[in-house]
Amino acid sequence: MKLVVQEFLTLDGVSQGPGAPDEDTSDGFTRGGWFVPFVDEEFMEIVDGWLAQADGLLLGRRTYENFARDWPAMTDHPNGAIMNGLPKYVATQSLTEAHWDPTTILAGNIVAEVDALKRQPGRELQIHGSARLAQSLLAAGLVDQLRLAIAPVVVGRGRRLFPEGSTPAGLRPVSQHTTKAGLSVHVFDTAGLPSYGIYEG
Incomplete structure (x- = not known):
């Protein structure tokens, strides 16, 4: 399988808390929900196309817990059956039980x-999301593709997908589209x- 990272980012590279003010308040982050004003039908069609290519989801603990809380109740959502039915793999050293079937816990050598x-x-x-997990797998050379949706907003603080000290990586553009x-x-x-x-210009 190809490993694909899908991330929502601000223009200053923040990936923390895109969907709601209380989505991820770790380290005192209070500027969540910055992505929501830019979500429209056009973007949702793009996301639907991406999800249709998935044969599995790989998630960090925080993202997994949020998804496991919300998606089982979203049976009327167009992507509910896909998200709930896909095999899930959660990278964690703290979870011992998973309550969103089908889920496999990865607790050993994640790489x-x-x-x-x-x-x-x-x-x-x-x-999906899970920036720390994405960073570690990009550094390990396991990521095949990045899909980045960048919102035209600067929030000035928060956890970044590529923080200072990130492993250098070359990228080859495949496509670009502005909604x-x-x-x-x-x-x-x-x-x-x-x-x-x-x-030498």
Whole structure:
């Protein structure tokens, strides 16, 4: 399977709390919900197309707990059956039981376990949110594609997808689209390490 990371970001790179003020208030973050004003039907069609390619979801503990709380009750949502039916894999050292079937807990060597999952037949294993998990797997060279939806807003603080000290990564643009509501949607394939040069214009 191809490992795909899907993230919502601000223009200053923050990935924390896109969906609601109380979604993730860790480290005193009070500026959640910044993504919501830019979600429209056009973007939802893009997301639906992405989800249709998934054969599994790989999530960090916090994202998993939020999804496991909300999605089982969303039976009337167009994507409810897909989200609830897909195999879920949660990377965690603290959860011992999962209550959102079908879920497998990955509690050992996460890099090795994800590498083994990628070797299984299928289309995409998708990471939704879960920025810390995405960072660690990008650093390990396991991520095949990044799908970034960037909102035209600067929040000035919060957890970033690429914080200071992130592992360098080269990316190859696949597509770019700006929605009517203003989201800039970029798709990149990973391409090893960055290239460097000297400008001689």
